[in-house]
Amino acid sequence: MVASIEDVARRAGVSIATVSRALRGLPDVAAATRDRVMTAAADLNYVASPFAARLASGRTTTVGLVVPFVNRWFFAEVISTVESALRRAGFDLLLYNLGDEEGRARFFDVMPMRKRVDGVLIASLVLEDTEFEALTELSRPVGLLGLERHGFLSARIDDVAAARSAVDHLVAQGHRRIGLIGGDTDDPMAFTPPLHRRDGYRDALRAAGLSADPELEQLGYFTVEGGQEAARRLLGLADRPTALFAESDEMAYGALREIRRAGLRVPEDVAVIGFDDQPLSELMDLSTVRQPVADQALDVTTRLLTLIADAADELPRDPAVVLPTELVVRGSSVTSRP
Known part of the structure; x- marks a missing residue:
């Protein structure tokens, strides 16, 4: 015994x-x-x-990670990276999956991690002022992944500029009718990519002297099936697009499947570019925007742990970090690569 x-x-x-x-x-x-x-x-x-x-x-050696979803590639990568970094530092991970609007409201009203964690990471949520106030009242260091707010540690990419680079690439290939397969900007979970990547798409069209057409913006909900259905609607237009920008590689996979099901060629009839550069994207010869998901998660986790260890009352001089993205050109958007 x-x-x-x-x-x-x-x-x-x-x-x-x-x-x-x-x-x-x-x-x-x-x-x-x-x-x-x-x-x-x-x-x-x-x-x-x-x-x-x-x-x-008085220490829990635990960090709370708050995510809007757990069943999407981006958040799975974040969770895996954060957990590994914490484990190496001798910390535990306390995961909160908000799941839906009700779960989100309950979390920020009750703050169930209160006194259970030494720090908090928030992944890719557009937060209201009241939610930021609730985090501040925890009196624990807070790190933001995918967004930036004065007074908080953060690591992110520039989603607007990255999306614009994808659409600029399609414009440079001669496309003038470019469809968008995006996430739901009215989603009550309000996570950041659908908002910012749509803005980048529209910015690129405006810079090229092209008018935005609401018919060319279709929701794919960040799933393969959603991407396929959005592509079906776009290809069914009387004046169908000659190129598609999908805000995630999953949605681009669905678009590729629908284009080929319709008997069209990629990229000769319809060019496609995604976002993320997931492992399957190279195999599928998908042009995409590579974002360093693991690097973002590791950066903010490491700096949060440093802040916890130092028990500092003030943030470091440069708490906000913006990591670079990379346009990866493959066969889905050009017939011959540069």
Whole structure:
């Protein structure tokens, strides 16, 4: 049977609190008492609970990660990277998947991680001022992934500029009728890519002297099936687009499938470019925008851990980091590569 702290207290003839103080090396324990406790612990092969030690020190060595979804590639990459970085640092991950509008409201109203974490990471959520206030009231360091806010650590890419680079590429190939397969900008979860990537798409059209056409903007909901259905609607237009920009590679995969199902050629009839550069994208010869998901997650996690360790009251001078993206040109958007 594994010995408990109560067993050590009985063997040493002291209280549980005294055992705890003696084992933690606190100064308010007499030398003779400490010796009795240490001898009793050794005799019983007692091993102190790491969880109890955390509570006694006031530290949880746990970081909370808040995500709007767990079943999408981006967030799966974030969760994996953050968990690995925390594990290497001796920290645990406490994951909160908001899931829907009700879950989000409940989370920010109740703040269930209160007193359970040493820091918080928020992934790709557009937050209201009241939600930022709730995070501030936690009195814990907070890191933002995918967005930026004064007074918080953050790591992100420039989604607007990255999306614009994708559409600029299509314009440079001679396309003037360019469709958008995007996420739902009215989604109550309000995560950042659908908003910013749509803005980049529109900026690129405007810069090329092209008018935005609401018919050319279709929702794909960041799924393969959604991308296929959006492509079906776009290809069914009387004046169909000659190129498609999908705000994620999953939606681009669906578009590729629908284009080929319609008997059209890629890129000769319809060019396609995605966003993310997921592992399958090279295999599918998909042009895309490569974003460093793992690098963003690792950067903000590392800096959050530093802030926790330093117990600093102020953020470092440059708390906001913007990582570069890269346009990756493959066969889905050009017949011959540069």
